[in-house]
Amino acid sequence: MAEEEKKAKKTATKAKAGAKTEKKPAAKKQAAPKKKEPSGKTIRVTQIGSPIGRRAYQRATLIGLGLNKLHRTSVLEDTPAVRGMIAKVAHLVKVDEAA
Numbered sequence: 500m501a502e503e504e505k506k507a508k509k510t511a512t513k514a515k516a517g518a519k520t521e522k523k524p525a526a527k528k529q530a531a532p533k534k535k536e537p538s539g540k541t542i543r544v545t546q547i548g549s550p551i552g553r554r555a556y557q558r559a560t561l562i563g564l565g566l567n568k569l570h571r572t573s574v575l576e577d578t579p580a581v582r583g584m585i586a587k588v589a590h591l592v593k594v595d596e597a598a
Contacts, residue, residue, distance in 0.1 A: 540577040541597040545570065548591035560587050 546566040550558040564584055565573035574597050575581050585594055 541574050542577045542581070542585075543572055543574050543595040543597040544585060545572045545593045545595070546591060547593050548588075550591065553591070557588050557591065560584050561591065564588070564592070566592070 544564055544566065546561060546569055549569060550561055561567065564575065564581070585592060
């Protein structure tokens, strides 16, 4: 009986080990969010103020707008997100309508 019990334990542990290595069902793929179509409106943003001595979020916002040196210009799509970024650093940039 002792040998039979040992064999039963071995098969039980093998079964447990096999259960652990079973593959989990694949996660459902989520559809990628739809990209918004560009509105066609663009704005030209020019850096006129230095980020030296400014808070880190203002420096990061300038980089997000594509600006890193004085008198550099970036042409961006006119979206609410870009307008919000411009509002955060309005004292450091000049905004013009792009043609």
